[in-house]
Amino acid sequence: MKPRELFTLAAGAYLAMAWLGKALYFGPIEIGPAIYAVVFLILIFVGEKLGGNLRGEVFLPAFLLLIPLGPEYVLGGLISFGVVFFALRRNLLGRAVLPATALAVAITLLACLKWGIPLLKPELRYTIASVPFLVAGDIIMGAVAVYPDFRLLVVGEIIGIIGASRTVGLGVAAAYLLRLAYEDKLTLEEAKRHKKTVLVAVALLLAVFLARHYVTLKEYPVWKLGFLGSLLHRPASSYTVYERLFQLGMPFGKAELLFNPGPTGYVGKLFGKDIGYTYTLFGQPAYDFGIFGLAEAVVLGLALGRASKNPFTGTFAFTVAILALDIGIEGQFLVAISLMAYLAGVKRNEQESYN
Template identity: 35%
Template sequence: MRSDRIFALFLGVYLLLALLGKIMFPGYLGTLNPVALFYALLFSLLIFLGYLFSDKLPKERLYLYLVVSTLMGASTGILGIVLSLSILLGGIFLMRNGGTDIRHVYYAGFVLVILLPLIAIVKGVIPILEPHMRYTPMKNLYFASAIFATLLLSYKPNIYLFLIAEAFAVISTFRTNALIVFLAYIFRAGREEAKRVLLLGVPLILLVFIVRFYATKGTYAIWKLGFIQTLVYRAGFSYMVYERLFSLGMPLGRFNILLNKYPRFFVASLFGKSTSYTYTLFGQPAYDFGIFGLMEGFLVGVALRDAERVQTFKSLALVFLVLAIENGFDALNFGIIMGSAFFSLGSREGFLWKEIR
């Protein structure tokens, strides 16, 4: 299935939930801003236009992807740098070896997926038992494990790796961890394999969402919303954050999110909070670039089309683009999308290495 159609499905579901949240909870989330909605829809349209017109653009756009992905990697913290280097070195190894003889690299990554969360567990950071632990710096070990699992599953689906990574996602109580692992497997697996994983994965994803719900109730004693209401409210809340960023960023932007090491904490600070806020796919371009942020949407669409030329990079780009729908763009996910486009286009056009299948 084409990447733009998969993305459109997830984007449509999110927008419906977000708008429903705005309607159901106007006292908390405010009334709908029609101008911000128009910007969001136009940004989405430009993603699809970028996807459609990608083949008509000069092949030298490959070097733009390289510059942007390198800049994104350099601007992140140690976790982002390690992950960026892993993608870079893994991509080069994959290209030069034509996708063969990387079994040992895969196994080494498998060990990391298991080892990183075990370190957190040994240190006593077990959010499923103590929900407040999900806000400590050690939570990044669970996130790093999930991302390494995503990288490996995007290259080669492995049911055991999938189940182990999802188990750690349940322990972490982070829905993001569970979602990216699940999506990587589904996007990369063949049709029959995907059906099997859907039977296993959907209950696991639901379990993570339920665990997160009870973690939220355990952390915030005043939380009164039910499970379904919480999902709708969460989508509407992120969209409300976007509307605030839109109002602050127009017309020319205040560039301070994309290269920020802690973008979600920065966004929360704009609301006078010290926690972490997600801000949707549209929040970062609206705040950073104002009306010119629409061009970022076009670039993302072009990169999505280029990334899908190689299955591994198609999976990676899609996973992190879907993740950004609610979470918003940051240096990590934006860099991975651009890096995926770079390696995929470079392979197909023979700019830097031989073509792989």
């Protein structure tokens, strides 16, 4: 299985789960948003096929999207870009895996010591205490994108369990599978050859989702859905939010989400809530640009196609895109994928590497 095929499978599975859950828990599926979502995915695949032919410099203007988000996003983006550019240029990514993993573990341990364990204290998930676990998970995703070592997967899933974070668990698993796909190891034959590894990996990912379900039951004692029902409820809930954003954004959009530093919170307030609402991959384009939001699918596809030319940048970009299927596109997500498209073409400087 190739990386683009894995993304296609993930997108199809997500949309099917969202539609099924929507029909079961929220009512009939609306035709307009459903057609928009399918067309959006088709245009991503069209753009992905064409993106490999573009020059990387085409994607550098994506930095401008960080300006409306605030100076901290601009500075963070520049630093992150500079670090990855230097590492690619000097062929240092491989050497960074071990210290990066140690940093992720240290961040997790320090967060547990300072605030506690979110799995045991569910209220932490809605405070700043949840951020270190997400950061640690992001670091492991990056490490896996460089080197798909099964031990890194285990570390990442354990962080996901401790933080009761489906985002971390799914992101690390997606990065691992995508990186294996780049090495032509995501095959049925390889799965049969490493049955125990596959079983452990599935068990760990399942444990992450069970941990999140446990936290949900602790947070909401009146929650009636079982584990499987909860799995369908999350994408269905996000999809229902998307349908509402579709209605609000058509035909020409409101231009509020992509340039908002807190888009999920903004959407929550649209619904009269003080919590963040996820809105699927299609919600932001539909709300911000209406029918013209379909052009964003082409841009996203072009960036994914260009990023996929390099195993590291392709893995990272497709991982972000898979996570965005449910969370929704945020400004920093689109910038990250676009910059990966540029970085895919960075060549190792042989002269510098021997100095």
